[in-house]
Amino acid sequence: MELRHLIYFIAVAEELHFGRAARRLNISQPPLSQQIRQLEAEIGVRLFERTKRRVEITQPGLIFLEEARKIVRLSEEAVRRTIRAGKGEIGKLTIGYVGSANYSLLPPVVRGFRKRFPKVDLALMELNTSHQIEALQDGRIQIGFLRPPKGSERNGLSIEPLIRESLLAALPQSHALAGKRRLSWRMLSGEQFIMIPRQRAPGFYDQIINLCQQEGFSPDIVLEASQFHTIIGMVSAEIGITIVPSSMQAASIQGVVFRPVGRENIKTELAMAWQKKNPSPVLLQFIELARETAKTVQRHDPVAFAPGR
Numbered sequence: 001m002e003l004r005h006l007i008y009f010i011a012v013a014e015e016l017h018f019g020r021a022a023r024r025l026n027i028s029q030p031p032l033s034q035q036i037r038q039l040e041a042e043i044g045v046r047l048f049e050r051t052k053r054r055v056e057i058t059q060p061g062l063i064f065l066e067e068a069r070k071i072v073r074l075s076e077e078a079v080r081r082t083i084r085a086g087k088g089e090i091g092k093l094t095i096g097y098v099g100s101a102n103y104s105l106l107p108p109v110v111r112g113f114r115k116r117f118p119k120v121d122l123a124l125m126e127l128n129t130s131h132q133i134e135a136l137q138d139g140r141i142q143i144g145f146l147r148p149p150k151g152s153e154r155n156g157l158s159i160e161p162l163i164r165e166s167l168l169a170a171l172p173q174s175h176a177l178a179g180k181r182r183l184s185w186r187m188l189s190g191e192q193f194i195m196i197p198r199q200r201a202p203g204f205y206d207q208i209i210n211l212c213q214q215e216g217f218s219p220d221i222v223l224e225a226s227q228f229h230t231i232i233g234m235v236s237a238e239i240g241i242t243i244v245p246s247s248m249q250a251a252s253i254q255g256v257v258f259r260p261v262g263r264e265n266i267k268t269e270l271a272m273a274w275q276k277k278n279p280s281p282v283l284l285q286f287i288e289l290a291r292e293t294a295k296t297v298q299r300h301d302p303v304a305f306a307p308g309r
Contacts (some may be wrong), residue, residue, distance in 0.1 A: 003075055005039045008032055009047065013065045016055045021304040091282040092121040094130040096144035096191065098201070099227045101270060104247035105163055106145055109293045113286055120282055128200035128226060136275055142283050143274045143290075147245075149203035157273045160287075162294035164267035165245040167211075168258040170231075172238040175257075183261045189217040192240035194231045197224045204268060208243050211262060232256055245270070 011021040012032070022029040040047050047061035057065065087236040097106050110122060125141055132144035133155055148159050169188065171178050176189060189212075198205040212219045222240050225231045229251050231242045245268050249258050272290055274283060 001039065001042055003072070005035060006072055008035045009039060010065065010068055010072065011047065012036060012055070013057050013061065016057065018055065035097060037277075065162045068140040084103060091280070092123070093282050093286055094123040094141045095142065095286075096125050096127045096135055096146070096205045098132070098146050098270075099126060099149075099229055100245050100248055101145040103250040104245070105270060105290075105294060105297055106202075108297060109286075109290050112293055113289050116289065117282075117285060125253070126227075130197070130200055130202060132273065136273060139275075142278060142280060143272055143286060145270060145272055147201060147204045147268060148271050148273060149206065152203075152273065156276055158276050159271050159273050160291075161269045161271045162290060163270050163298045165247055165270065166264065167208075167266060167268055168244055168246050168249065169259055169261040170242045170244050170248070171257050171259060172235055172241075173255045173257050174238065175241070177259070178257045183259050185211055185215040185262050186217075188212070188219070188241065188261070189215065191220070192222040193219040194223045194225065194234050194242045195219070195221050196226065196228070196231065200226055207268060211266065230252075239268060281306055 008021070008025060010040075011024050014017060015021040015024065017031050018033055020037075022032045025032065036048065043064075045060045045064070046058055047064060049056045049058060058097075062163060095106075106124075110124070113120070114122065125135070125143070127135060127144070129146040129148060132141065132146045133148075133152060135141040136144055136157055137155060145162075152159050169177075169183050177183060195208070196205060209219065225234060226243055228248050232244065232248065232251050232253045234240065235242055236253050238255075243261065244258075246258075272287065274287065
């Protein structure tokens, strides 16, 4: 039994006339009659009572009609879902992200993707950069928003920068430098720093260390914490200062002020990463939308991406 047998049977059952059913199916009547006889012979049940004047469906035929319609509907739905999956319109995507992405690019990307592809299931996992690289390699996430260290591409990943953010110093409100409009790196040489551990964010960590060393000092790191919002909380408690991407101004923690530091052309990059060999249509759709959104965010969000206030 093939799917076409069911389609032929349904047409005859609904028309109760072999000639009309044949025209509906765009075939001639003799092959249609032959296909229905083959179907009856295969299942061993008479589906139609035929006379010269009319065709009637049998009681077993009515039961078979109900089931045949279900099978055809399921096959049509399978085709529709397969086509949509091929276009990236349905499926599942697990996204990793560093905490700072939640204050800049991640929300508009997720919002835009859900609006465009509501049938795709999205799952979010907050992971530092190092853990994201591991999760991408073992397939626990399909795409990540991170601040990649040099050489990340050697892990079989595609790395694409999305937005470039200015660097800000986060200071306790009572700090002596809080009244300055812009700071130089040398002004921070005697300060106590709170930093994200290098193993969690090697690219960002190395950038800050290098910028300090270019001014002739190594930062005095008195405390490390795994997330930017935790670090800013420690700044509020007057434990030390820190350096953050400009989008972290949106954290709005009481008792903390943000000041631009160094030259305006020094930026930190937020990138997306994915496995080079991942052929997922859903992933490709997400990547394209992230690119579109990043251009809009970079162009229209002066709070997060201005040189500083």
